[in-house]
Amino acid sequence: MASFVDRATIRLKAGDGGNGCVSFHREKFVLNGGPDGGDGGKGGSIILVADHNLHTLMDFRYKTKYQAGNGGAGSSARCTGKDGEDIIIKVPAGTVVREKESGRVIADMFSPGQTRVLMTGGRGGFGNARFATPTRQAPNFAKPGVKTAWHEFILELRTIADVGLVGFPNAGKSSLLARITAARPKIADYPFTTLTPNLGIASHKGSSFAVADIPGLIENASAGAGLGFSFLRHVERTRLLLHVVDASGQEGREPAEDLRVIDGELSRYGQLDRRPQIVLANKMDLPRSAENLESLRQAAGERTVIPVSAATGEGIETLLDTVVGMLAQLPEIQPLAEEEGVLEEHLTGWEAEKVEDGVFRVFGVSMDSLLDAVNFSDYESMNWFHRTLRASGVIDRLRELGAQEGDTVRLGDTEFDFID
Ligand SMILES: Nc1nc2c(ncn2[C@@H]2O[C@H](COP(=O)(O)OP(=O)(O)OP(=O)(O)O)[C@@H](O)[C@H]2O)c(=O)[nH]1
Numbered sequence: 522m523a524s525f526v527d528r529a530t531i532r533l534k535a536g537d538g539g540n541g542c543v544s545f546h547r548e549k550f551v552l553n554g555g556p557d558g559g560d561g562g563k564g565g566s567i568i569l570v571a572d573h574n575l576h577t578l579m580d581f582r583y584k585t586k587y588q589a590g591n592g593g594a595g596s597s598a599r600c601t602g603k604d605g606e607d608i609i610i611k612v613p614a615g616t617v618v619r620e621k622e623s624g625r626v627i628a629d630m631f632s633p634g635q636t637r638v639l640m641t642g643g644r645g646g647f648g649n650a651r652f653a654t655p656t657r658q659a660p661n662f663a664k665p666g667v668k669t670a671w672h673e674f675i676l677e678l679r680t681i682a683d684v685g686l687v688g689f690p691n692a693g694k695s696s697l698l699a700r701i702t703a704a705r706p707k708i709a710d711y712p713f714t715t716l717t718p719n720l721g722i723a724s725h726k727g728s729s730f731a732v733a734d735i736p737g738l739i740e741n742a743s744a745g746a747g748l749g750f751s752f753l754r755h756v757e758r759t760r761l762l763l764h765v766v767d768a769s770g771q772e773g774r775e776p777a778e779d780l781r782v783i784d785g786e787l788s789r790y791g792q793l794d795r796r797p798q799i800v801l802a803n804k805m806d807l808p809r810s811a812e813n814l815e816s817l818r819q820a821a822g823e824r825t826v827i828p829v830s831a832a833t834g835e836g837i838e839t840l841l842d843t844v845v846g847m848l849a850q851l852p853e854i855q856p857l858a859e860e861e862g863v864l865e866e867h868l869t870g871w872e873a874e875k876v877e878d879g880v881f882r883v884f885g886v887s888m889d890s891l892l893d894a895v896n897f898s899d900y901e902s903m904n905w906f907h908r909t910l911r912a913s914g915v916i917d918r919l920r921e922l923g924a925q926e927g928d929t930v931r932l933g934d935t936e937f938d939f940i941d
């Protein structure tokens with residue numbers, strides 16, 4: 522049980538592209554063979570898969586760095602280098618992936634079986650065979666492969682279920698889960714028996730729905746009391762909450778007051794109090810429950826109150842009918858919106874400086890890979906290059922440093938005119 526982990530930070534790197542090769546064909550009796558250097562292989566990608574057998578992010582506590590294989594270098598006789606090996610990382614369904622630096626949602630691994638290429642490997646560089654033209658028969662150069670950078674991501678498990686059970690410790694949440702599903706959670710007569718979320722599937726009259734049971738909440742859970750309220754993350758992606766109250770009022774408790782306290786904690790956790798909700802007056806088999814029912818109904822306001830007993834099964838049929846009926850009316854949960862193209866044209870790790878009057882320099886890892894990726898003899902490619910520089914703030918930064926139309930900008934070995 523101690524092995525539940527629902528947040529992790531990992532570092533990932535796609536494979537570098539292999540370098541292109543400079544080589545000339547050699548054969549007996551053939552004097553000057555043509556260029557035959559092959560292209561570099563593509564770097565391996567990082568691929569995520571949502572696996573329905575996984576329920577925690579435990580694995581990432583032990584292994585936090587993953588690196589896909591680099592592409593091999595090209596070789597003579599136009600041989601392309603070997604592609605780097607992909608890395609496939611399995612995560613539980615419901616894992617949300619955010620880029621650490623920006624906090625942006627890169628992927629929501631919402632449904633079991635879903636795959637997602639998180640980072641693409643670098644392109645291999647062209648070998649010199651590619652650069653032969655009628656006027657340049659012996660190109661003595663090739664292109665390096667695109668080099669990739671390390672990126673940090675935050676993984677966060679946000680369980681997806683139709684129904685979530687919430688309430689005070691000892692109210693009987695786990696007992697109800699055991700009653701309506703095949704799950705066998707720990708149940709005991711002391712608070713905080715449940716320490717990590719439990720999931721089960723309930724089937725009723727041809728419908729089935731997933732139920733999540735979480736640790737109990739207490740007053741000021743939002744301020745960290747008890748186990749705190751971070752477990753509410755695991756009922757955040759549900760369509761309906763079952764608010765379980767111990768109606769018997771054991772140990773001097775007041776059921777209506779219990780209901781109000783949990784309502785307060787739910788509202789403090791990003792408006793979970795607005796989620797459709799059924800109030801379950803549990804433990805109706807106990808003597809004082811019946812007399813507490815009226816005040817509980819009043820405190821529940823417009824919510825439906827269903828008297829039940831996880832112990833005897835009383836009211837469970839009505840509960841299941843009501844849940845199935847309500848779920849049929851409620852919209853499906855939607856995955857989070859993913860922000861597109863974040864890793865493709867979002868250059869970080871560059872700097873710009875003024876070298877002397879009228880001369881500026883831009884450098885850094887991302888500039889190196891940008892230069893490797895652009896083909897300067899291609900109009901489209903040049904356009905993309907300019908767009909990327911602009912989108913990444915390079916042009917603005919140069920202007921800030923005082924660059925004027927026609928000044929020189931150095932990027933790697935190449936010089937450009939500054940065009941605003
Ligand atoms: N008499 C009676 N006892 C019940 C009923 N439901 C649960 N209990 C008992 O209440 C105690 C607490 O039940 P749990 O299901 O562990 O309660 P929980 O809400 O999951 O508690 P936490 O996991 O601590 O939040 C256990 O001793 C159960 O046997 C019921 O309907 N009637």
Ligand SMILES: [Mg+2]
Nearest residue numbers: 694695714715
């Ligand atoms: Mg429990």
